[in-house]
Amino acid sequence: MSYDDVEIEDMEWNNELQAYTYPCPCGDLFQITKEDLKLGEEIARCPSCSLYITVVYNVEDFLDKKSNKPIEPSKQQPITVA
Amino acid sequence: MEENEEGKIVKHEEEDEEGREQEIWSWGAGTDGQLGTGKLQDELLPQLLHLTSLSSAGPISFLACGGAHVLALTSGGKVLTWGRGTAGQLGHSDTVNSPHPKLVMSLNNYFITHVSAGWNHSGFVSDTGALFTCGDGTFGQLGHGDYRLHCYPVKVSFFASKHVEQIACGMRHSLVLLRGDEVYGFGSGKRGQLGIAKDKINLVSLPERSCGFEGVKIASITANGDHSAALSADGHLYTWGRGFGDTLSAKTPQHLPTSFCFTKIALGWNHALVLTGGEVFMFGGNHHGVLSNPDKMTPVKHSADSRADSRAVVLEKVPGLEGSRTLHIAAGAEHSAIVTENGVLKTWGWGEHGQLGLGNISDQTSPQEVSLSHKFRKEASLIEIYCGSGFTIAIRTSCRPSQAG
Numbered sequence: 277m278s279y280d281d282v283e284i285e286d287m288e289w290n291n292e293l294q295a296y297t298y299p300c301p302c303g304d305l306f307q308i309t310k311e312d313l314k315l316g317e318e319i320a321r322c323p324s325c326s327l328y329i330t331v332v333y334n335v336e337d338f339l340d341k342k343s344n345k346p347i348e349p350s351k352q353q354p355i356t357v358a
Numbered sequence: 359m360e361e362n363e364e365g366k367i368v369k370h371e372e373e374d375e376e377g378r379e380q381e382i383w384s385w386g387a388g389t390d391g392q393l394g395t396g397k398l399q400d401e402l403l404p405q406l407l408h409l410t411s412l413s414s415a416g417p418i419s420f421l422a423c424g425g426a427h428v429l430a431l432t433s434g435g436k437v438l439t440w441g442r443g444t445a446g447q448l449g450h451s452d453t454v455n456s457p458h459p460k461l462v463m464s465l466n467n468y469f470i471t472h473v474s475a476g477w478n479h480s481g482f483v484s485d486t487g488a489l490f491t492c493g494d495g496t497f498g499q500l501g502h503g504d505y506r507l508h509c510y511p512v513k514v515s516f517f518a519s520k521h522v523e524q525i526a527c528g529m530r531h532s533l534v535l536l537r538g539d540e541v542y543g544f545g546s547g548k549r550g551q552l553g554i555a556k557d558k559i560n561l562v563s564l565p566e567r568s569c570g571f572e573g574v575k576i577a578s579i580t581a582n583g584d585h586s587a588a589l590s591a592d593g594h595l596y597t598w599g600r601g602f603g604d605t606l607s608a609k610t611p612q613h614l615p616t617s618f619c620f621t622k623i624a625l626g627w628n629h630a631l632v633l634t635g636g637e638v639f640m641f642g643g644n645h646h647g648v649l650s651n652p653d654k655m656t657p658v659k660h661s662a663d664s665r666a667d668s669r670a671v672v673l674e675k676v677p678g679l680e681g682s683r684t685l686h687i688a689a690g691a692e693h694s695a696i697v698t699e700n701g702v703l704k705t706w707g708w709g710e711h712g713q714l715g716l717g718n719i720s721d722q723t724s725p726q727e728v729s730l731s732h733k734f735r736k737e738a739s740l741i742e743i744y745c746g747s748g749f750t751i752a753i754r755t756s757c758r759p760s761q762a763g
């Protein structure tokens with residue numbers, strides 16, 4: 277069973293891992309690469325345990341377009357009260 | 359050792375005047391050094407820490423365990439930290455892991471009275487009411503008005519003219535309790551965990567006051583995952599942030615309508631434990647930390663609202679704890695631990711990393727006794743229990759058998 281559903285904008289891009297990540301309750305990180313996302317993969321796994329999450333995203337946002345530039349994760353631009 | 363007035367060498371005893379001895383045991387996920395064992399591996403059974411850096415710093419009075427790091431507060435107001443340090447959360451002016459406890463040097467001129475560890479950030483409160491934070495600041499959870507990482511504790515200037523009493527660090531947010539009962543939140547507010555407004559909040563990098571506590575005397579605040587909670591001095595419980603189980607998120611603090619008088623609360627990522635009159639109740643959904651076996655549950659509905667309100671929280675009494683009052687409760691991301699008045703330590707929930715300390719990686723739906731090998735008579739020791747995301751630490755303070763003569 278998927279541990280949680282997490283929207284892509286709630287995941288963080290990790291340069292070292294070259295993957296989008298989200299905290300795993302074991303202490304490690306759920307991870308999914310841009311290549312996985314392009315393929316429509318929805319499952320982000322944790323390398324340290326059996327848990328995984330379902331990533332909620334639009335596959336079109338990650339397909340190679342003419343610009344050939346996948347959108348960056350919402351790099352947490354400061355937005356205060358809406 | 360030190361020289362006294364007459365120039366003679368005076369040797370200090372390792373134990374304090376009352377002859378108390380302290381043991382620290384850790385188990386569970388350990389690959390970031392969070393167990394303090396010096397080894398980067400999981401431990402399925404409690405490991406006794408043998409650490410000179412700990413004994414020389416004096417007895418530990420309080421622990422805070424985060425995603426994969428630990429802050430240990432000594433009775434002398436010093437702080438030792440260990441575990442994952444890649445975001446600067448250990449406060450050692452670097453971004454590396456430390457498998458052994460190390461003193462936070464930059465806090466040496468302060469007497470620290472309270473600490474809290476989040477997923478990858480840390481908070482420290484001094485006796486003068488100053489707040490310091492360090493670690494991951496991506497979501498504004500350090501409260502400095504920026505989104506940067508800080509690798510040593512930096513004073514939060516927003517509170518410069520205020521007296522901070524407590525800090526509570528969650529996954530991506532922080533709460534602060536001021537003397538005078540104001541509660542503040544900063545960091546990610548996406549799930550309502552800051553409690554600052556009914557509107558949708560994304561990120562807040564400067565503290566903002568949480569609403570709904572006017573005229574309420576707050577005794578303690580707690581945060582974990584995307585959850586926030588506060589206990590009032592007269593035992594009322596307030597929760598906000600991500601909902602538990604099927605309940606909705608709450609953007610402002612919600613009072614739990616019940617006649618119970620709560621003395622403690624511990625938050626996981628999907629469950630919470632509360633202590634009332636020595637009894638432990640739990641609420642949450644169908645996740646690891648929750649006793650999901652319906653046969654074993656004794657649901658006690660404590661919603662004053664008899665309508666089927668999706669906000670209504672159902673408290674469930676934790677089975678298997680009858681006959682002995684519980685003194686301490688703690689919650690990891692997906693596991694739970696308690697200590698009874700008889701000094702019995704029990705754990706349950708998710709066990710994949712050995713965080714239950716039972717010698718295996720099985721999950722448990724009801725509390726199981728953990729054994730720490732006994733050098734002393736059981737009744738002569740006190741145990742306090744703390745949980746990080748995937749690990750557990752117990753502090754046992756033993757009274758030395760009184761010596762003849």
Ligand SMILES: [Zn+2]
Pocket residue numbers: 300301302303304305322323324325326327
């Ligand atoms: Zn994991």
